Amino acid sequence: MSQSARxxxxxxxxxxxxxxxxxxxxLLARLPIAMIGLSLLLYVQRETGSxxxxxxxxxxxxxxxxxxxxxxxxxxxxxxPTRPLLGAVALxxxxxxxxxxxxxxxxxxxxxxxxxxxxxxxEPMVGSASRALWSHVLPPGxxxxxxxxxxxxxxxxxxxxxxxxxxxxxxxPWAGTGVVxxxxxxxLGAVWFAVNPTVRGVRPAATGRNLLxxxxxxxxRTVALAALGFGVTIGFIxxxxxxxxxxxxxxxxxxxxxxxxxxxxVLFGVLYAMKPxxxxxxxxxxxxxxxxxxxxxxxxxPTGLIGLGAALFVVGTLITPQATTHSAAIEQVAPxxxxxxxxxxVVTAVTVGLAIGQSVSGQxxxxxxxxxxxxxxxxxxxxxxxxxxxxxxxxxxxxxxxxALAAAR
Numbered sequence: 016m017s018q019s020a021r022x023x024x025x026x027x028x029x030x031x032x033x034x035x036x037x038x039x040x041x042l043l044a045r046l047p048i049a050m051i052g053l054s055l056l057l058y059v060q061r062e063t064g065s066x067x068x069x070x071x072x073x074x075x076x077x078x079x080x081x082x083x084x085x086x087x088x089x090x091x092x093x094x095x096p097t098r099p100l101l102g103a104v105a106l107x108x109x110x111x112x113x114x115x116x117x118x119x120x121x122x123x124x125x126x127x128x129x130x131x132x133x134x135x136x137x138e139p140m141v142g143s144a145s146r147a148l149w150s151h152v153l154p155p156g157x158x159x160x161x162x163x164x165x166x167x168x169x170x171x172x173x174x175x176x177x178x179x180x181x182x183x184x185x186x187x188p189w190a191g192t193g194v195v196x197x198x199x200x201x202x203l204g205a206v207w208f209a210v211n212p213t214v215r216g217v218r219p220a221a222t223g224r225n226l227l228x229x230x231x232x233x234x235x236r237t238v239a240l241a242a243l244g245f246g247v248t249i250g251f252i253x254x255x256x257x258x259x260x261x262x263x264x265x266x267x268x269x270x271x272x273x274x275x276x277x278x279x280x281v282l283f284g285v286l287y288a289m290k291p292x293x294x295x296x297x298x299x300x301x302x303x304x305x306x307x308x309x310x311x312x313x314x315x316x317p318t319g320l321i322g323l324g325a326a327l328f329v330v331g332t333l334i335t336p337q338a339t340t341h342s343a344a345i346e347q348v349a350p351x352x353x354x355x356x357x358x359x360x361v362v363t364a365v366t367v368g369l370a371i372g373q374s375v376s377g378q379x380x381x382x383x384x385x386x387x388x389x390x391x392x393x394x395x396x397x398x399x400x401x402x403x404x405x406x407x408x409x410x411x412x413x414x415x416x417x418x419a420l421a422a423a424r
Contacts (some may be wrong), residue, residue: 021289024161031152033213037145040211044141044204045170047197049177051138052076054193055131057181059118061190068124074370075128079135081366087140088359089228092352095217096144100209104202107137111198115191139205140359142170144214146342147355151217160343164288167338171281219352229357233409234348238341238357240406241300242364244399245337248308249365250372251379251392255314256327259385263320275324276331284335291336296347297410299340301403307333308396315389348410 029038047054052073060069083103090099114130149162184193208214229235257269293299310333313326341361349357372392379388 027158028162036211040208041145049174053181057185072131075131076135079132081363083136084359084362088356091355103139143358163342229353237406239364243368246365246368247372248396250369251376254376255385255388276327279331280334283332287336297407305400311393
């Protein structure tokens with residue numbers, strides 16, 4: 016497969032016959048992807064007055080998303096995307112309604128957390144289905160790579176917009192407004208995507224079933240490890256930056272600072288897809304993660320918020336290139352018929368990494384300050400990059416041949 020994408024390749028991908036509907040529908044479905052969990056957290060905090068309860072609910076929702084991305088991905092690989100997505104939409108709408116009712120009724124965290132888990136579990140994974148769809152409508156090559164890059168870039172844009180929308184909507188007369196609007200957008204987009212003729216025409220691959228699914232491939236496990244390191248590093252930083260802003264006496268600046276690295280991520284992500292480096296995928300995974308970790312050390316240097324913002328802008332340049340690489344690597348390492356589940360494992364690995372990084376970072380900020388958290392982010396990311404480097408051969412080898420095929424050879 017070609018390892019780079021030109022601007023013309025983006026145009027080719029996005030104007031592929033039959034893809035206009037799925038592209039627009041997926042935008043609507045994924046717009047609130049970084050908004051649902053945060054809106055639920057802010058809603059619970061506003062109604063209960065407890066950050067502890069809100070944090071528990073948010074964590075439960077993240078765990079649900081991590082599990083749901085794998086379960087839904089495997090179902091979509093086996094049944095096609097339409098039926099699993101429509102089933103998830105129906106369950107998601109019901110669980111959101113139950114969660115809102117429980118919050119309004121003043122339910123205890125012991126009730127709210129399981130409901131939040133179910134909300135996350137049933138969030139329709141349109142992102143995984145959309146990413147897998149490109150392999151059905153485009154042949155291997157630069158245009159398909161541009162489709163994968165578009166998926167990563169659009170997700171990054173939503174992660175910029177989502178938190179801002181959640182913060183804005185929580186100030187509405189009713190604090191649950193963001194939860195409802197986000198859920199409605201996700202439901203409408205997912206249904207539109209699922210019933211589109213191009214999506215309904217996707218047929219599952221006729222392959223054998225393995226209990227490990229996509230993780231049966233050693234290379235896929237290495238990609239998941241790289242995604243875990245990516246999530247851990249970001250998790251540390253996402254807690255330390257707002258803490259630095261708060262300690263500087265500017266609480267509201269934390270979110271703005273994090274937006275700076277998202278902006279540079281999107282801008283550089285488009286350029287990187289045109290001429291990725293290193294060219295070889297098995298080298299690209301550890302080099303990008305290691306580079307991201309080393310750049311993260313810059314965050315421990317500034318003594319003021321302006322310097323921190325400038326450092327974040329530089330560090331952010333390697334966010335989207337990693338997300339694009341994770342998506343493209345699936346093409347090389349995922350067993351046949353497991354592309355959607357494979358992307359689900361990437362989502363899960365990043366989500367678990369975020370949870371680990373955020374929890375440890377909070378402890379470090381409290382005990383040793385934000386500088387220690389930034390150094391820990393760099394150290395953790397670099398250590399995992401070393402492990403990815405050690406296992407790079409599994410990615411270079413791709414998917415191992417089945418025993419039957421090996422015997423035939």
